[in-house]
Amino acid sequence: MPPLTDDRKFNSSGRRRSSSGRRPFSVSGRTPDRWDFSRSSGVSTASSVSAVSSASGVSTARTKSSISYRSWLVEFLKAILTCFGKPEIRPPEPRPLKSPSSTPSRSRHANSFSSTGKLSEIQKATKNFSPALKIGQGGFGTVYKGTLDDGKLVAVKRAKKTMHDSHVSVEFKSEIKIMGRVEHLNLVKFYGYLEDGDEKIIVVEYVPNGTLREHLDGFHGNYLDLGARIDIAIDVAHAVTYLHMYADHPIIHRDIKASNILLTETLRAKVADFGFARANESGVTIVSTQVKGTAGYLDPEYLKTYQLTEKSDVFSFGVLLVELISARRPIEPKRKLKDRITAKWAIEKFTQGSAIEVLDPNLLRTPATNLAVEKVLELAFQCLAPTRQGRPSMRKCAEILWDIRKDYRQLSTSYPLP
Template sequence: MTSRRSSSDHRTTPGHVSPAPSYASSQLTTSSRPNPVTAAAKSFAGIFSGCFSPPESGNSKSLGDSEEFKSSSTVSNASRAGSQRGRGSNRGISISSYNLIQGKEPGIVKFTMEEIFQVTRNFSPSFKIGQGGFGAVYKAKLLNGTVVAVKRAKKSVYEKHLGVEFQSEIQTLSRVEHLNLVKFYGYLEQGDERIVVVEYVPNGTLREHLDCIHGNILDLASRLDVAIDVAHAITYLHMYIDHPIIHRDIKSSNILLTENFRAKVADFGFARQAPDSDSGMTHVSTQVKGTAGYLDPEYLKTYQLTEKSDVYSFGVLLVELVTGRRPIEPKFELRERITAKWAMKRFIEGDAISVLDPRLDQTAANTLALEKILELSLQCLAPRRQSRPNMKRCAEILWAIRKDHRELSASNFRSLSTTSQRSTSIKDSEGIK
């Protein structure tokens, strides 16, 4: 397995990693309540399978004014000005991409078709690295050596709603900058061409790794790191920008991994600005967008979108991480088809270990982490948004789970090492006799 990083920091310049904050495990873990499984079973028996109300979490240590979830670097004045103008005009700053290609501060870059043709070799099939609902994705290199992903919308299916999604992605990407969000380089909107140029993330999607497409099994420690990275990214969107953003499509195929298994959240086509709390708004009324299996049931029923809709999707993602299964598994029997329903039922019945991805080792550290992650999932999947934790709280709990997992894993390793040494010593002494 590739060497792991020790922590995730989101307030320094990209690439710099600071030590993890020292959180008190007893204050942050969800195991501080007397009997959460019994409480959950009593409280939520009979509720629809995919939606479970969480046990009430106790008082916890708050991050307060912590910078942990804030932007990984300061956005330039040009970028900020551009994002403001972009929101008004839906076009962005008219800056030549020559600035970007030469490595200068780009602001919001509007590429020309000639430049796109140049870096993709006229959309050469050999440069194509993927195909999605939006269209084809190409890997390209700018003149300054920056490797990028060029997303080109399908002309044959380009319709009004795709135009809205394109503008949504442009406006969202132009406003955000965080270590765990895919970096935005520029775009092109010309005639029937809609192109977005973003950071190239080389190690595929989280879903591909859970499916072992890349050959290696993603261990539970790595999956915990990914969960924390995603929690940081969503917390930043919800809390640490001028106008908070709801991603609306948190899922494993929208999470890209670097060579060091650092997670970056991508695809902002469905993103919406969160309600303005200062004006007393509690939600945004909008048509339902998202992906089946991850959708907040309250949002589905009421068309009321809030940040807690992302929290619900994150709860589904946590279940996906520990089980390895997709949210909906049509090939499984009916009672196991909806993964979150099946996993939560097993957890409430006290049989959490049965849902652990069979490719993961059933160590004491993994078993304990599994139970705590499922308990957090239970809270995130509450049918009423008021009962769900916010993303900052999710990140705090995951930090504590990771801390406990590392300590228990290290303790077990030391114990095994001591036992092995003792066994070798006994054999040596028997050989002398």
């Protein structure tokens, strides 16, 4: 097997990690894994949510928010209820994906493992898929840590062997097709794939520091400070902007969530899992397709119309921003009824002038933190508008986050931590 390109190194300056030795707090509930939805009862769509005012004008936002908040809340709750509705079986999408052998324009990092002889190499790399090397589990299958003959660490995604599950085959073909086309600092690198009988395997970059969700839960020791969380949000915004604007064809990820964001040892974020991604090769702005995604992150307009746009990723990114600030999962089933939908709870706190109460209780409150929380939540609620016209582009999100980080760092210097 030819040697694989080494991962690039990153500078960790500017990222401060909490020195707290506290144990991880308990998790109230788990967000359901990715769902593949079919058409259910319709959801009426209201006008776009009004842009929330800046941190210095919170009182103005509260005076204007009652109507827009009620409209936003009704649409958001209907969207969540639709997620849990009984799906109606729909036929597969009419355009079949090409077979792996005809996957175009593979990345320069990609190496094909498609010969039968290479299966033994993957088995050797993972010690025959040893449970001790298991590092993840998802709708596609199981992920293992592997070591190639040249010492290169990789992540090996092994698909489920359910022969009648056509979705696994579609996800597999979609992922290798799209990952072979993209390359970005904040996207997990694609090294190759293997298809041998009922074995479907994807080999990607191994990212050593776990998922963002694990860090928000405190599973890796210290909790991420707010500066690191803003940096991560910027990394994700850059990755998704690249997919939307700079890939060969615009790509809609469709599953932006904390458990699909991996962190390096220097806390650089890398977006992973392209099983639900959709490349827009037709040149049209809107793609009609089945609803796929994760409950709690799904765009309500997409749920209602089956019209997928890049703004569907923007909605998911808005949920992610609230998750970064609060450390709560999008749906918290063990909390009080009024607090179970995290985005709903957070926007209510914001409109009441209590945005700082959304902040993860494991983080210190400072003047810099207070301002950053207000501004990040303001951006989040613009991303969460019920219709795509009210949402900013991912490029605009990145620009706003750059300004927030700049202000946060300047104010942190003026008011250092005690």
